Amino acid sequence: MRHTLPLAPQFYVTAPQPCPYLEGRMERKLFTALQGDGAQRLNDKLSKQGFRRSQNVLYRPSCSDCAACLSARIDVSKFAPTKSQRRTLRRNAGLERRATSPWATEEQYALFRTYLESRHAAGGMADMDAFEFAAMVEETPIRTRVVEYIDTATGDLVAVCLTDMLDDGASMVYSFFDPARASDSLGTHVILDHVDIARESGLPHVYLGYWVPGSDKMGYKAGFSGLEIYVGGAWEEMRDPDDYSAQAHPLSNDPIAEQVADIALPDGMPLRPSRG
Template sequence: MRHSLPIAPQFYVTAPQPCPYLPGRMERKLFTALQGDGAQKLNDSLSRQGFRRSQNVLYRPSCSDCAACLSARIDVRRFTASRSQRRTLKKNAHLTRRATSPWATEDQYDLFRRYLDARHADGGMADMDVFEFAAMVEETPIRSRVIEYVDSTTDLLSAVCLTDMLEDGLSMVYSFYEPGLQKSSLGTWMILDHIEIAREAGLPYVYLGYWVPGSDKMGYKAQFDAVEIYRGGQWQPLDVTDDFEAESHPLSTDPIAEQVANISFPDTRA
C-alpha cells in the first residue's frame, strides 16, 4: 500500500531545557518538518507568523511560562542607517560580497570554529563538528544561499551568513565572522548589507530571528531603524519603551492546541 505525506503539517513540542537568553527560565519550541513539494510555500507562510528555519525544521518558541522571544524583521523601505551604522559601512568597504549555493567549505568551518570558540564557547553549538556544520548549511529544502564576505586586500574569508530567500524578504538564518575583527562590527555590517541586497531585489523585509527584551545577547537588534516584531499575532513597529513585562509572565503563553489552531497554512495545491 502506498502512503503519502499528510497534507496538513504535524506539530510537535520539544522537551524543556535551560533558556539561553533569560537566566532561570526554561525554553520549549513548537516545531514541524519542512519537506515535500510545498516546503517553500510553508516556509514563506510560517516565517510571516514568527517561525524560523533550522535545516529541515520550522520552529517557534512555545515556552510554558514565558513569551519573551519576539520574531523581528526590518522594513527595508522605511530603514535609514544611523550615523554609527554609516561609519560601519565605510569601515568595511574593503569587503566583497560573494553569494554561493548552500555548500559548506573547510574555510567556512575554520572561521565558524574560531567564532564559536571566541564568542560562544559554552553555547549549544559549541560542540558542532564539520559534519554537523555541513548539515546546517546544506540540508535545506528551500531556496538558500551562503553569503561570503571576503577581504579584497588579502582574499581572506572574513564573515559568512546562511540566508534563506523568502517570498517577501531575506531571512538571516545564521551568521558568523572573524572574532579578531570585532571592532569592525561585522555582525551589524552583515545586516546592513542584507538590507542592501533586499533593496536591490525589491524585497520588503529582512528577517533577523528573535529579539528578547532583557537579553543582552539580542539587544543589538533594537538598534536598527524600522524594526518590526511579531506580537499578539501581528507585526508591529518595535518601540523599546513599550512595556514587555507581560511577555515574561507565566500566563503569557496560549495552550499548544490553541497556538496550532491559529496558524495559517498556504494552499500548496498546484
C-alpha cells in the same frame, strides 16, 4: 513512480530545557518538519508568523511561562542607517559579497570554529563538528544562499551568513565572522548588507530572528531603524524597547492546541492535529 511526502504538516512540542537567553528560565519550542513539494510555501507562510528555520525544521518558542522571544524583521522601506552604522559601512568598504549555493567549505568551518570559541564557547553549538556544520548549511529544502564576505586586500574570508530567500524578504538564518576584527562591527555590516540584498531583490523585509527584551545577546537588534516585531499574532513597529517586558504570566499563554489552530497555512495545505 515518484512519491512525495505528505503536504499536511504536523506540529510537535519539545521537552523543556534551560533557556539560552534568560537565566533561570526554561524554553520549549513548537515545531514542524519542512519537507515535500510544499516546503518553500510553508517556510514563506510560517516565517510571517514568527517561525524560524533550522535545517529541515520550522520552529518558534512556545514556553509555558514566558513570552519574551519576539520575532524581528526590518521594514526596508523605513530603514535609514545611523551615523554609527554609516561608519561601519565605510570601514568595511573593502569587503566583497559573494553569494553561493548552500555548500559548506573547510574555510567556512575554520571561521565558524574561531567565532564559536571566541563568542559562544559554552553555547549549544560549541561541539559542532565539520559534518554537523555541513548539515546545517546544506540540509535545506528551500531557496537558500551562503553569503560570504571577502577582504579584497587579503583574500581572507571574514564573515558568512546562511540566508533563506522568502517571498517577502531575506531571512538571516545564521551568521558568523572573524572575532579578531571586532572593531569593524562585522555582524552589523552583514545585517546592513542584507538590507541592500533585499532592496536589490525587490523584497520588503530582512528577517533577523528573535529579539529578546532583557537579553544582552539580542539587544543589538533594537538598534536598527524600521524594526518590526511579531506580537500577539501580528507585526507591529517596535516602540521603545523598554516598553516590552521579558515577563509573562503563565495564564497569558494559549494552550498548544489553540496555538496550532491559529496557525495560517498556505492555501490548499491541510493541518494535522498537534502532538506533544
